[in-house]
Amino acid sequence: MTAAHLMNTYQPLPLSFVRGLGTRLWDHDGREYLDAVAGVAVTSVGHSHPKIVAAISEQAGLLLHTSNLYSIDWQQQLAQKLTRLSGLDQAFFNNSGAEANETALKLARLHAWKKGIERPLIVVMENAFHGRTLGTLSASDGPAVRLGFNPLPGEFLKIPFGDLKSLATITRLHGERIAAILLEPIQGESGVQMAPAGFLLAVREHCDRNGWLMMLDEIQTGIGRTGQWFAFQHDGIVPDVMTLAKALGNGIPIGACLARDKVAQLFTPGSHGSTFGGNPLACRVGCTVLEIIEEQGLLSNAERQGQHLLDRLRAELSGYPEVLAIRGRGLMIGIDLAFPCRDLMLTAAREHSLLINVTRGSTIRLLPPLTLAAEEVETIVRGICQTLNSHRSHSEIAHAG
Incomplete structure (x- = not known):
C-alpha cells in the first residue's frame, strides 16, 4: 500500500x-x-478499553445519528456531566477541536455585538495553536501553518504568553474594541510551554475588570491530562468559555464548547449548528470516558x-x-x-x-x-x-x- x-x-x-x-x-x-x-x-x-469497546458496539447496533432536529439523550447526559465537572453551565457539541474553537470565536463576536463593538478584537498568545480552519489559523501563531492562506479573517492582537505588561499595554491602546481573550493554559504545540504562576488568575481578574470573555482552549490539556479534569482548576478560576476535544472521545471524533449561562445565551436557534455534532455514538463514548476516569x-x-x-x-x-x-x-x-x-x-x-x-x-x-x-x-x-x-x-x- x-x-x-x-x-x-x-x-x-x-x-x-x-x-x-x-x-x-x-x-x-x-x-x-x-x-x-x-x-x-x-x-x-488507553487503546481498546473494554468499556469503550462495549459502548461503541452496543450503540452502533442501536442508533448512530438522528440530527439535532430531535433531542439526543446521550448529548444531554454528557452536557450535564461536563458542566458539573467544570462549573460552567451549558455545552455545544461538534466534531473537532478546531470546530469547538470556531464556536468560541463566534460567541466572542456575539458578545462584542451585544456591547455595540463594531470592529471587535480578540487577544491571543504568541506561539499559540487553535486549529487549522481559516478562523482558528488567524488566532494561531507560526508562519509555517499560515503560509499561503493570507489574508486570514478576523482581527486578533497577539501578545507574548504570560506577559501581563503586554496585556496592560494593548488594553490601554485598544481596550474599547477588545471583546475576549483566547489562550491555552499550557501551550501544547509550541512545546509544552507553561504559563507563569498566577498568570491565569491575573487574566481572569483582568477580564472581569474590562468586561472581556476569558476563553480557554483546553483541547489538549482537558479531560485529566494535567492531573485535574481541566488545567484551569489548578489556578482556582473558572473561565467564561472553554473548548474541549481530543481525549473526550478517546479516538471517536467529538468537540465541545462550554460556556457560562450569560455567554451561552448569546446563541439562539439558527445562529450556530452542526450536522454530526453531538450524535448518540460520540456522546455515549464521551460519557463512558468520564466514567472510566472517575472509576479508575x-x-x-x-x-x-x-x-x-x-x-x-x-x-x-x-x-x-x-x-x-x-x-x-x-x-x-x-x-x-x-x-x-x-x-x-x-x-x-x-x-x-x-x-x-x-x-x-x-x-x-x-x-x-x-x-x-x-x-x-x-x-x-x-x-x-x-x-x-x-x-x-x-x-x-x-x-x-
Whole structure:
C-alpha cells in the first residue's frame, strides 16, 4: 500500500499499527510498542478499553445519528456531566477541536455585538495553536501553518504568553474594541510551554475588570491530562468559555464548547449548528470516558505518574548537554533539545519500541495515556536515554566520516 492517493499534508513515519491495548500498540509484524503519544493526547484511557469497546458496539447496533432536529439523550447526559465537572453551565457539541474553537470565536463576536463593538478584537498568545480552519489559523501563531492562506479573517492582537505588561499595554491602546481573550493554559504545540504562576488568575481578574470573555482552549490539556479534569482548576478560576476535544472521545471524533449561562445565551436557534455534532455514538463514548476516569482514579494517577516521570527524566538526563530543559504538568511533558530532533521519533520506535512525538522541531513531547504505570515510566525514561545515546553515536560516526 502507498500514500499516492492521499493529499500531501503529513509526513508520516514508515510505521503502521494494526492493534492496540492499553498503553501498547502492535505493528503488522507483531512488534509491540509503548505508546507515549496517545494519538496526540487522544487515547487517554488507553487503546481498546473494554468499556469503550462495549459502548461503541452496543450503540452502533442501536442508533448512530438522528440530527439535532430531535433531542439526543446521550448529548444531554454528557452536557450535564461536563458542566458539573467544570462549573460552567451549558455545552455545544461538534466534531473537532478546531470546530469547538470556531464556536468560541463566534460567541466572542456575539458578545462584542451585544456591547455595540463594531470592529471587535480578540487577544491571543504568541506561539499559540487553535486549529487549522481559516478562523482558528488567524488566532494561531507560526508562519509555517499560515503560509499561503493570507489574508486570514478576523482581527486578533497577539501578545507574548504570560506577559501581563503586554496585556496592560494593548488594553490601554485598544481596550474599547477588545471583546475576549483566547489562550491555552499550557501551550501544547509550541512545546509544552507553561504559563507563569498566577498568570491565569491575573487574566481572569483582568477580564472581569474590562468586561472581556476569558476563553480557554483546553483541547489538549482537558479531560485529566494535567492531573485535574481541566488545567484551569489548578489556578482556582473558572473561565467564561472553554473548548474541549481530543481525549473526550478517546479516538471517536467529538468537540465541545462550554460556556457560562450569560455567554451561552448569546446563541439562539439558527445562529450556530452542526450536522454530526453531538450524535448518540460520540456522546455515549464521551460519557463512558468520564466514567472510566472517575472509576479508575486516573486524575490522581496522571498527577502521580506525571511527577514521577518528570523527576526521573530530570535525574537521568542531567548529564546530557543537549537537553536544554524539561518541563510539564501531569502527563504532558516537554523536553527541549539543542538540535532538530524529528528523526528521533523513528529511532525511538525502531530501536527501542517507544513512540514519542516531536513538536516545534526540537522538543520531545510526551503525552502517554493516563493509565500509565510506574514500570512504564521507567520504560519511557530508559527509551529516551537510549534514543539520545543512539543519536550521539550516529552523529559521531557522521562527523568522523
